[in-house]
Amino acid sequence: MKYGTRMGNAAKARNQCSIVGIFDNGQLTPSAKQIDEESKGYLRKILKRGDFKGKANQIMVLHDVPGTTATRVMLVGLGNPETMDAARFATAAKAAIGRLKTLSAKTILCCLTDVDVPGRDVAWRTTRLVEIFGGGLYRFTEFKGKPPENGNEIEVIDFHAADKAEQELVDAAVSSTVALVTGITVAKDLGNTPGNVCTPTFLADKAKEIASTYRSITTKVIEEKEMEKLGMGAFLSVSRGSLQPGKLIVMTHKGGKAKDAPHVLVGKGITFDTGGISLKPGAGMHEMIYDMCGAASVFGAMVAVAGQNLPINVIGVVAAAENMPSGDASRPGDIVKTMSGQTVEILNTDAEGRLVLCDALTYVDKFNPSTVVDIATLTGACIIALGAHATALYANDDALASALLNAGEETLDRAWRMPLWEDYQAQLNSAFADMANIGGREAGSITAACFLARYAKKYRWAHLDVAGTAFKGSGPTKGSTGRPVSLLVQYLKDQASNAPKGRNSAKA
Numbered sequence: 001m002k003y004g005t006r007m008g009n010a011a012k013a014r015n016q017c018s019i020v021g022i023f024d025n026g027q028l029t030p031s032a033k034q035i036d037e038e039s040k041g042y043l044r045k046i047l048k049r050g051d052f053k054g055k056a057n058q059i060m061v062l063h064d065v066p067g068t069t070a071t072r073v074m075l076v077g078l079g080n081p082e083t084m085d086a087a088r089f090a091t092a093a094k095a096a097i098g099r100l101k102t103l104s105a106k107t108i109l110c111c112l113t114d115v116d117v118p119g120r121d122v123a124w125r126t127t128r129l130v131e132i133f134g135g136g137l138y139r140f141t142e143f144k145g146k147p148p149e150n151g152n153e154i155e156v157i158d159f160h161a162a163d164k165a166e167q168e169l170v171d172a173a174v175s176s177t178v179a180l181v182t183g184i185t186v187a188k189d190l191g192n193t194p195g196n197v198c199t200p201t202f203l204a205d206k207a208k209e210i211a212s213t214y215r216s217i218t219t220k221v222i223e224e225k226e227m228e229k230l231g232m233g234a235f236l237s238v239s240r241g242s243l244q245p246g247k248l249i250v251m252t253h254k255g256g257k258a259k260d261a262p263h264v265l266v267g268k269g270i271t272f273d274t275g276g277i278s279l280k281p282g283a284g285m286h287e288m289i290y291d292m293c294g295a296a297s298v299f300g301a302m303v304a305v306a307g308q309n310l311p312i313n314v315i316g317v318v319a320a321a322e323n324m325p326s327g328d329a330s331r332p333g334d335i336v337k338t339m340s341g342q343t344v345e346i347l348n349t350d351a352e353g354r355l356v357l358c359d360a361l362t363y364v365d366k367f368n369p370s371t372v373v374d375i376a377t378l379t380g381a382c383i384i385a386l387g388a389h390a391t392a393l394y395a396n397d398d399a400l401a402s403a404l405l406n407a408g409e410e411t412l413d414r415a416w417r418m419p420l421w422e423d424y425q426a427q428l429n430s431a432f433a434d435m436a437n438i439g440g441r442e443a444g445s446i447t448a449a450c451f452l453a454r455y456a457k458k459y460r461w462a463h464l465d466v467a468g469t470a471f472k473g474s475g476p477t478k479g480s481t482g483r484p485v486s487l488l489v490q491y492l493k494d495q496a497s498n499a500p501k502g503r504n505s506a507k508a
Contacts, residue, residue, distance in 0.1 A: 001137065003130055003178055005170045006109060006158040011038035011068045015158070016105035017061075018070040019096055021115045022047070023081040024054040031111030031160055032075075038067035043075070055079060056088060057095040061103065072105060078115060086128075089117045090412055093129055097136030106153070111160040113170060122166055126159050126173035127180075128412070131486065133157060134181035140192045140479060179307030180489055184482035187300030191293045191471060191480025195272030200239075200247040200320035203269055203295065207249045207318070210299070214306035216255055222248035232359040233336040234344055238352045239321035241276055241329025246321035248360065251302050253314040256496075261370035262313035263495055265302075265488060266360050268353045268376035269295030269320035276323050276349030277331055284473065291353070293470035293480055294375035295320060300485040305492055312496040317364055319356035323349070335433045339363060340455055345433035353378050354437060354451045361455040371400055371495070372461045374452065375484065381444030383468040390416040391469045391484055394449035395462035404462055407491035413484050415464065424450045 006013055010020065010031035020032035026047055028036055036043040042065055046052055052060040056079030065073045076096045078084060093112060100108065110133070113125050137154065141147045159174060161167035190198060190206065204221045211219035224245050227236055232248075239246030249269075252262075270291040274280060280288070295318040302316040330336070334346045336355075339362040344355065353376050364372055382392045391408070393415040395401035401417055408414040427439030427447045435454065439447030449463050469483045 001154055002156050003174050004156060004158045005161050005167050005174060007161045007163065007167045009034050009038070010109065010111050010160055011035045013109045014069045015107040015109045016070070017072040017074055017100065017103060018068070018109045018111060019074045019076060019100070020111045021076045021078045021092065022052075022054040023078045024056070025081060026054065027081055029111065030114045030162065035065065035068055035073060039065050040067065042066055046075070053077070057092055059095055059099040061099065070109065072103065074099065076112065081116070084115070084117055086117060086120055086412060089115060089120070089125065090128055090132060093132040094136065097133050100154070101136065106155040108154060108157045109160060110157060113159050114162065121169070123169045123173040126170045127177045129159060130174055130177035131181060131184070135184065135482065138185060138188060140189065142189070143194070176308050180304045180486065182307055183300035183302075183304030183489065184485045186303050187293070187296040187485050188480040188482045190296040190299055191290055193289070195289045195322070198271050198289070198292065199244045200269065200271055200322065201244065203271065203292070203318060203320045204247045204249050206299065207251050210251065210303060214303070216253050216306050216309070217302060218252050218254070220250040222250065230363070231337065231339045234338040234355040235319060235321065235359040237330045237334065237336045237346065238323055238355050241326045242322035242324040244271070244322045246356070248363065249318040249320060251316040253302060253305050253310070255305070255309065255311050256313040260313050262315045262367055263492060264315045264317060264364045264367060264369040264372045265298045266317045266319070266357065266364060266372060266374040267295035267298035268292065268357055268374070268378065269318045270353055270356070271320060271322050273323045273350070273352065274325055276329050276352060277325050278348045278350040279325060280350060287471070287473040290471040290473070290480060291377050292320070293377050294466060296480065297375050297466070297470070297483070297485050297488060300482060301488040301492070304485060304489045308489070308493070310492060310496050312492060314492060315364070315367055315369070317360055319360040321356050323352045338455070342435065342454065343433040345430040345436045347436050348438045351437045351448070354448055357452055358455040361452060361461070365458050369459050372456060372459050373404070373464065373488070373491075374461075375464045375466055375488070377467040377470050378465045379445040379448050379467055382465040385445055386416060386468055388468045388472070390414050391487070392445055392465040393417045393462060394420045394453070394465070396420065396453060396456065397460040397462070400460045400462050403494060404487065404491055407494060408484070408487045411486040411490045413487040415484070415487065418446060418449070420446070420449055420453060
């Protein structure tokens with residue numbers, strides 16, 4: 001399927017479905033006006049009949065509209081023009097692609113680029129439309145014995161531009177966002193791949209494949225023997241229970257100057273999480289194929305960054321392991337030594353993500369990073385706190401936190417900042433080690449972040465707990481959401497024009 005742009009009178013565009021917006025007060029968007037004028041008031045006649053009122057997300061498909069060359073015209077209700085905002089625009093776009101998938105149209109002209117969204121220009125509107133349409137058309141059929149037949153596949157979606165100047169903006173937004181959608185698709189595919197296929201070795205091979213596809217990316221895979229030499233006792237305590245060897249995967253995008261400090265993304269890559277000896281309940285354990293969605297988002301972000309040729313140095317690190325119960329698995333009560341030299345009493349082997357991440361966070365200090373952001377499906381407590389709407393954000397630097405929050409608002413892939421106060425650190429106290437790996441039932445997401453913060457004191461760091469946002473776990477609509485790839489890529493785009501900041505900016 002291809003994305004493109006088209007300029008000119010929307011009524012004269014030859015395609016199998018033109019999509020236009022209408023507000024609930026009868027106000028027509030510019031493209032809808034063009035179609036109404038060429039059809040001698042046909043759209044207004046439809047509105048007077050009352051079947052379509054322009055209510056938010058209402059959809060009506062018209063066939064053979066007089067004076068137009070499109071086979072169909074889809075009317076998309078935009079609701080009250082006074083309350084139109086970014087979120088309502090995105091919801092209308094989702095309604096449009098949902099209805100579009102039920103049609104037999106192969107060539108589409110989307111004119112929702114001309115919807116007036118306060119504070120958002122045509123480039124932003126185009127970006128969101130491409131991303132939402134790409135997400136709406138996503139299907140994961142890799143493991144179907146016989147892929148479902150669909151003779152109504154969309155072949156082309158063009159986005160409308162009013163004039164030549166606007167077309168340049170729309171063109172640039174389409175090109176950039178196609179790279180983003182490619183990255184999101186990579187993240188979704190990896191998240192949806194079952195644990196018997198998506199092993200740490202599978203992820204390492206995927207990283208090598210990405211390096212062979214994109215010139216700007218190189219990949220290095222650190223094996224368990226080297227991890228032992230580096231002293232990654234926490235990481236190895238997780239992978240030791242599995243027949244699948246753990247991997248520390250390092251992908252480097254060289255888009256900036258050689259001397260520029262890199263921005264580092266660190267992803268939790270637990271390819272399947274049984275809980276280890278602290279075995280999880282069986283009922284929902286199948287969802288644990290998604291425990292590597294943090295890692296998947298790092299893969300997706302690296303693909304998008306390379307596809308957009310961002311002029312910035314980015315390093316993506318994936319801590320990949322499988323958490324299994326076996327005769328060699330870690331036991332509750334074990335004490336392990338991390339790469340940092342600090343020791344951890346493992347009170348619960350199901351709090352394993354922080355164990356692989358803490359060694360990865362120590363490892364990335366060698367890059368003298370400008371910033372470090374880790375992404376992890378870390379705690380069920382985060383789901384209780386924020387549900388599936390917002391990603392939990394923790395940071396030791398206010399400017400970094402603000403940059404990530406702003407990127408989330410821009411992309412509608414939103415995050416919410418949580419406290420990282422010293423008050424919570426006492427919950428991690430251990431009688432026999434420097435710290436325990438859990439802090440009790442209270443404030444579980446916060447104490448997990450506090451644990452990681454102990455390994456990120458030398459640089460500007462943020463932690464994104466995506467346990468509630470990275471996947472939908474059950475039912476026919478289950479699957480990876482691809483979040484927070486959009487947030488991460490927007491953040492990196494924003495940083496690309498900023499001077500690198502050194503580690504001395506870190507706040508305790």
